[in-house]
Amino acid sequence: xxxxxxxxxxxxxxxxxxxxxxxxxxxxxxxxxxxxxxxxxxxxxxxxxxxxxxxxxxxxxxxxxxxxxxxxxxxxxxxxxxxxxxxxxxxxxxxxxxxxxxxxxxxxxxxxxxxxxxxxxxxxxxxxxxxxxxxxxxxxxxxxxxxxxxxxxxxxxxxxxxxxxxxxxxxxxxxxxxxxxxxxxxxxxxxxxxxxxxxxxxxxxxxxxxxxxxxxxxxxxxxxxxxxxxxxxxxxxxxxxxxxxxxxxxxxxxxxxxxxxxxxxxxxxxxxxxx
Amino acid sequence: xxxxxxxxxxxxxxxxxxxxxxxxxxxxxxxxxxxxxxxxxxxxxxxxxxxxxxxxxxxxxxxxxxxxxxxxxxxxxxxxxxxxxxxxxxxxxxxxxxxxxxxxxxxxxxxxxxxxxxxxxxxxxxxxxxxxxxxxxxxxxxxxxxxxxxxxxxxxxxxxxxxxxxxxxxxxxxxxxxxxxxxxxxxxxxxxxxxxxxxxxxxxxxxxxxxxxxxxxxxxxxxxxxxxxxxxxxxxxxxxxxxxxxxxxxxxxxxxxxxxxxxxxxxxxxxxxxxxxxxxxxxxxxxxxxxxxxxxxxxxxxxxxxxxxxxxxxxxxxxxxxxxxxxxxxxxxxxxxxxxxxxxxxxxxxxxxxxxxxxxxxxxxxxxxxxxxx
Numbered sequence: 001x002x003x004x005x006x007x008x009x010x011x012x013x014x015x016x017x018x019x020x021x022x023x024x025x026x027x028x029x030x031x032x033x034x035x036x037x038x039x040x041x042x043x044x045x046x047x048x049x050x051x052x053x054x055x056x057x058x059x060x061x062x063x064x065x066x067x068x069x070x071x072x073x074x075x076x077x078x079x080x081x082x083x084x085x086x087x088x089x090x091x092x093x094x095x096x097x098x099x100x101x102x103x104x105x106x107x108x109x110x111x112x113x114x115x116x117x118x119x120x121x122x123x124x125x126x127x128x129x130x131x132x133x134x135x136x137x138x139x140x141x142x143x144x145x146x147x148x149x150x151x152x153x154x155x156x157x158x159x160x161x162x163x164x165x166x167x168x169x170x171x172x173x174x175x176x177x178x179x180x181x182x183x184x185x186x187x188x189x190x191x192x193x194x195x196x197x198x199x200x201x202x203x204x205x206x207x208x209x210x211x212x213x214x215x216x217x218x219x220x221x222x223x224x225x226x227x228x229x230x231x232x233x234x235x236x237x238x239x240x241x242x243x244x245x246x247x248x249x250x251x252x253x254x255x256x257x258x259x260x261x262x263x264x265x266x267x268x269x270x271x272x273x274x275x
Numbered sequence: 276x277x278x279x280x281x282x283x284x285x286x287x288x289x290x291x292x293x294x295x296x297x298x299x300x301x302x303x304x305x306x307x308x309x310x311x312x313x314x315x316x317x318x319x320x321x322x323x324x325x326x327x328x329x330x331x332x333x334x335x336x337x338x339x340x341x342x343x344x345x346x347x348x349x350x351x352x353x354x355x356x357x358x359x360x361x362x363x364x365x366x367x368x369x370x371x372x373x374x375x376x377x378x379x380x381x382x383x384x385x386x387x388x389x390x391x392x393x394x395x396x397x398x399x400x401x402x403x404x405x406x407x408x409x410x411x412x413x414x415x416x417x418x419x420x421x422x423x424x425x426x427x428x429x430x431x432x433x434x435x436x437x438x439x440x441x442x443x444x445x446x447x448x449x450x451x452x453x454x455x456x457x458x459x460x461x462x463x464x465x466x467x468x469x470x471x472x473x474x475x476x477x478x479x480x481x482x483x484x485x486x487x488x489x490x491x492x493x494x495x496x497x498x499x500x501x502x503x504x505x506x507x508x509x510x511x512x513x514x515x516x517x518x519x520x521x522x523x524x525x526x527x528x529x530x531x532x533x534x535x536x537x538x539x540x541x542x543x544x545x546x547x548x549x550x551x552x553x554x555x556x557x558x559x560x561x562x563x564x565x566x567x568x569x570x571x572x573x574x575x576x577x578x579x580x581x582x583x584x585x586x587x588x589x590x591x592x593x594x595x596x597x598x599x600x601x602x603x604x605x606x607x608x609x610x611x612x613x614x615x616x617x618x619x620x621x622x623x624x625x626x627x628x629x630x631x632x633x634x635x636x637x638x639x640x641x642x643x644x645x646x647x648x649x
Contacts, residue, residue: 017289024294054631112501119506136506137491216498219491220449222631230494234451237368238622239375239393 031252037245049246054222055231061139062228063254066207069146074200077154084155085162099155102148107212114145115217137219142227145213150203157202161195194266201262208255324357327558327565330380332367332454332544333497334518338416338581339364339384345577346568350561358561366495367454374398374549381553381562384546386454388412389613391547400549414543415569416583419603420462422534423503423512423519430510434536435466438511439484446509448499449492451621455542456496459513460627461616462540465609469538483630504531515542516598520582541603 038046049055083089084096102110118125118135125136135141165188173183211229218225228251235244331339343360350358363370367386374380375397385391388406395401406413424432430443438445448456463485464478471477491508493499496518503512504526511534514522519533546566553559568574575585579594591598610616620626 013285014289016286018293020286020290021293024290025297029294112498115502116506119502119508121507215494220494221490221492222628230452233494234449235623236372237452239372239397240623243623 034245034248034252037242038249041242041246046246049243050250054226055228055247057223058226058228058231059250059254061142061225062208062251065139065142065146065227066204068143069150069207070200070204072143072147073151073154073203074196077151077199077203078158078196080151081155081158081162085159099152102150103152107149107210108216110148111145111213111216114148114213115141118144118217136217137221137225139218139225141217141219142214142225145217146207146210149210149213150206153202153206154196154199157195157199158192161192165191193269197262197266197269201259205255205259208251324359325558325561326359326361327382327562328361328363328380329382329384329565330363330370330374330378331384332370332386333364333495334386334455334515335384335544336364337521338578338583341581342569342574342577345573346565349568349573350564353564356561358565360565366452368452374400379552379555380549381556381558382546382548382566384544386544387457387613388543388545389617390454391545392614394549398551400551401547402550405547406545409546409566410570411586412543413545413547415546415566415574415586416544416578417586418515418517418542418544418583419539419601420459420513420536420542421516421519421539422536423514423522423531424510424534426530426532428532428534432511432534435463435470435481435485435538438463438513439481439488441488443488443511444490444509445485445488445511445513446491446493446499446503447489447513448496449494450627452494453496455515455518456499457616457621458515458540458542460620461606461609462536462538462604463513464620465540465604466536466538468609469604479626479629482626486630516584517582520597535599535601538602538604540609541605543606 041049080099084092084099115136116122118128118141120126120129120134120136122136125134128135133140135144169187170183173187174180178186209229211227211233214227215230218227218230220226220230228247232244232247235241235247329339329343339360339362343362347358347360350356363380365373367390370383371385371390371394374383374394379400383391383394391401391405395403395405409415411417422432422438424430431437432443437443447459450456450460460482463482467478467481468475471481491499491502493502496514499512500514500518500522502508504522512519512522516533523531523533546569548559548562548566550559553562569578570586572587572590575587575590579585579590579597582597584598585591585594606613606616610619618625
């Protein structure tokens, strides 16, 4: 007989049960329907759909642009979070609130606004044009839109982690003769790394699925600036539900693999620093 | 291990119970939905008031707002009953998909007969031959495809041939994502066929050259219009006549000019009542009257005021100054039917997709030219 041991907190079974049911209803069941739908296709037509050159070109753009946007946001989002946590300056509260705006704005509004700003006759686009840089209706435009919509993830995950680091640590490091660079690199960054990675992966995941803002700025030219979500919509417009879900499944599997890998990285990192 | 296993057992039980509860409820829900439908029907049929749902596409927003008020007054006057019209707008394809997925409108007023054909095919809410039940292919109002150019027509654009000239920047949305833009494409196709004496090879070539001048494939007509008007992109916008008038109305009217090409297409957005829905809800009478009122003098007048070409001769005469005459081919002349149009031009791997095959597409010529587009 196994003697039932109780954890310190009561209600483990109850909460996990509700949690699992909730997760199943909200996430797992819809996603498994997606997989079921693709079963209506033969393997050959599934493979043909997901390896069509035009769709492969869109994977490259979607994953490439999302990765670029997440990397850029990891860096600049870090700077924003750093200055918001570390310094006191007038208007800090307002800037802090502004970080969330990309969340609140309907994505179509962001898309239209960014396109107007970055098109060759727009405010920013006009100046960039003189340098020979084109943003609107190019792949660069896709990256710009993705940076905009995914910035809050990095800032908001880093802020609490940054706030937790105590000043004494830095003072101790300085008094022991560490250079500023050493302090940052060896003392500040390691505990921040998990949060940074979480922010990065959230920004990346959000960018993969973004449709509303990107379609306005991308130009949507086949083989060059079509994102995968657009091709899914195009398939739906042709009432090709199976084809649309086939592409969605590819996105889902690859995204899951990438996010799982990032989680592994985080776990490995946590273990390394624990010892 | 054992401890965890012991503790998770109730967790699994609760999880499975909850999911089972939800899924077992599902069949009952259907039953309830049926009685819900009966309740709706009772409500809809009540003496004092009745409600109908009209699922339409984006460009009719203003028109139906005005028309619904007029019809409600008319119906109240006729029968003493108040009619409440619930109006829904969206992309034509998305709206048709919503109906296929289970939305039950009394009437649909979409952009192309193919959208309603698909509703019939997938859900059988209306009989075959629905398009013959009302006059003029069930399209009470029409429009045509025109060009919008900048004031003074600086590039001298007068007809379709000018649109394929190298260096001309043309804006038109992607016909695969914008329902209305399928008519833009078909107008060009009709012209190309006529100009080449019915040679489809030559027409494909013309269409390829035309879309090579399109630097941005927007997903909707509104997005293309925004690029043309707000951002000063492009020399010419291919658009529905009704939308062109809206642009003149909304943005300062003297910055743009409408150019009517020598040959265009008559765009016929169809209307239909969904028999299965109106019979269940008991709204057939009012839904039928609603659609017929579109053909009457009041409906036609409101359509004309909202820039759709009226069918009724009397109203058309009054607006002869506004809607310039041009040769308008029918979709039957251009490619048989809207279903054929879909199959030949817009389906996966059909002519429109072939334009953009990597081996046929000329990448460099689709860039924006470096100077002067505004």
